[in-house]
Amino acid sequence: MTNQKPIVIAPVKGKGTRLYPLTIYDSKSLIGIANQPALERIFENLAFYGCRNFWIIGEYQLYSYFRRGESFSERLNLEPNAMFNYTTEEDIGNADGVRKLLDKVHKKGGNKIEGEILIAGGDNFTDINVDEMLKTHRDNNADLTVALTEVDDVSQYGIARLDGKRVVEFVEKPKPEEAPTKLGSMFCYLATASTLKDFFKNKGKDFTDFGSQVIPTMTKECKVYGYQHKGYWKDIGSPENLLQTSLDILSGKIRKIDIEERMHPTSEKSIGHNVDMENALIGANVEIGDNVKLRNVCIEDNCIIEDCAEIENSMVYFSARVGKQNKIRQSIIGRFAYTGEKSVIGSYDIDKVSVIGNNVRMGNEWIIWAGELLTPYTPTTMKRIKDATVAGNDLYKVVNVDNPLGKYIIFFVSRRTLHENYKGLPPPIFIKY
Numbered sequence: 001m002t003n004q005k006p007i008v009i010a011p012v013k014g015k016g017t018r019l020y021p022l023t024i025y026d027s028k029s030l031i032g033i034a035n036q037p038a039l040e041r042i043f044e045n046l047a048f049y050g051c052r053n054f055w056i057i058g059e060y061q062l063y064s065y066f067r068r069g070e071s072f073s074e075r076l077n078l079e080p081n082a083m084f085n086y087t088t089e090e091d092i093g094n095a096d097g098v099r100k101l102l103d104k105v106h107k108k109g110g111n112k113i114e115g116e117i118l119i120a121g122g123d124n125f126t127d128i129n130v131d132e133m134l135k136t137h138r139d140n141n142a143d144l145t146v147a148l149t150e151v152d153d154v155s156q157y158g159i160a161r162l163d164g165k166r167v168v169e170f171v172e173k174p175k176p177e178e179a180p181t182k183l184g185s186m187f188c189y190l191a192t193a194s195t196l197k198d199f200f201k202n203k204g205k206d207f208t209d210f211g212s213q214v215i216p217t218m219t220k221e222c223k224v225y226g227y228q229h230k231g232y233w234k235d236i237g238s239p240e241n242l243l244q245t246s247l248d249i250l251s252g253k254i255r256k257i258d259i260e261e262r263m264h265p266t267s268e269k270s271i272g273h274n275v276d277m278e279n280a281l282i283g284a285n286v287e288i289g290d291n292v293k294l295r296n297v298c299i300e301d302n303c304i305i306e307d308c309a310e311i312e313n314s315m316v317y318f319s320a321r322v323g324k325q326n327k328i329r330q331s332i333i334g335r336f337a338y339t340g341e342k343s344v345i346g347s348y349d350i351d352k353v354s355v356i357g358n359n360v361r362m363g364n365e366w367i368i369w370a371g372e373l374l375t376p377y378t379p380t381t382m383k384r385i386k387d388a389t390v391a392g393n394d395l396y397k398v399v400n401v402d403n404p405l406g407k408y409i410i411f412f413v414s415r416r417t418l419h420e421n422y423k424g425l426p427p428p429i430f431i432k433y
Helices: 038-048 060-066 070-076 094-108 130-139 193-203 210-221 239-250 265-270 379-387 415-422
Strands: 007-011 053-057 083-086 116-120 124-126 144-150 158-163 166-172 183-192 224-228 233-235 276-282 293-299 310-316 327-329 331-333 344-346 354-356 373-376 396-402 409-414
Touching (some): 007 094, 038 053, 038 124, 038 239, 060 083, 094 193, 094 210, 116 130, 116 193, 124 183, 130 144, 144 210, 158 210, 166 210, 210 224, 233 239, 239 293, 239 310, 239 331, 327 331, 379 396, 396 415
Parallel strands (some): 007 116, 310 331
Antiparallel strands (some): 124 233, 158 166, 373 409, 396 409
């Protein structure tokens, strides 16, 4: 078993409310990171270490995009090719999804899940050394090995206390004053399929979540070890971390991910005069006007960047159009969005990302403050924003609904932005030059 690589199981089900408006109608697994879907970027590092068998739990609809992983294998020149598999069963938690998968596959045979499995959450991007984690797991004959890293906000993660390398206490999302350490779970676990299958069989169907149920219980009853990761890790479930991860890839800060083609050949002849580009990633069929300035920017396919636009530390998604003389900083521009002319979007505040949602059509000379989020109005969209909650507190505050161009647009912000920028009161959204 020494050279055998683990089968990857990725629970990806989730509404992705922290990424609104990008995920109001789209899967968070397909949101772009450096011009590739987030889930592909997560799998990329695992494939580098030899993982080839991937199971995607919770969103079988992703089959329409990833299929069996053929394009993924071709892009990375994998040999042998990766194999993407999917489940169609409904589940009520990440552990419940894994339990159902193990039970189903063992009953039906065929592509069996045997030996070591690596459970990787769909919100976590890392350059973790799979070989080192495997060594820790095998050397200690562990029942479960949990990848850990230092975190600032312990209230957002499962927190572990170690005795040597063994996990002796695990608390899910504790209050800061009650956290035993700052070692947070990366939602990356190693186990053997038979061990987890036996655990679920003995505990029944009530154990539906790894962080709050499975790991704390296994810590008391089994041999659970921690692997302390010292490299890169980001929880990409927020616009801020999603953007920062893309910029870190661009800057070469992440091991095993190398962007060789910075500009697609179909875009080379569509670049205007006096274009100033530094650390940019340009997709296919992109048009860039004259006197454009790009700094630390990812631009996906089919986008148009008009004359004299300045874009820094930002991502522009598929088929978006950035108007003339725009100044865009620390922002994400959604698919098919149009930013108008002479607009100012975002700021240099790295803690707050402005997001122009898919299909938004802005007017001219708009100013979008740091952290503001825009999306086209529909009753369903409004309901989803208002329903988005975290720990009983409203995640978002709608601050305006306006009809500037014949189509209503919802302006909303996170509660943190509302408190820090506006002292808890809705701001005057439209501020012209």
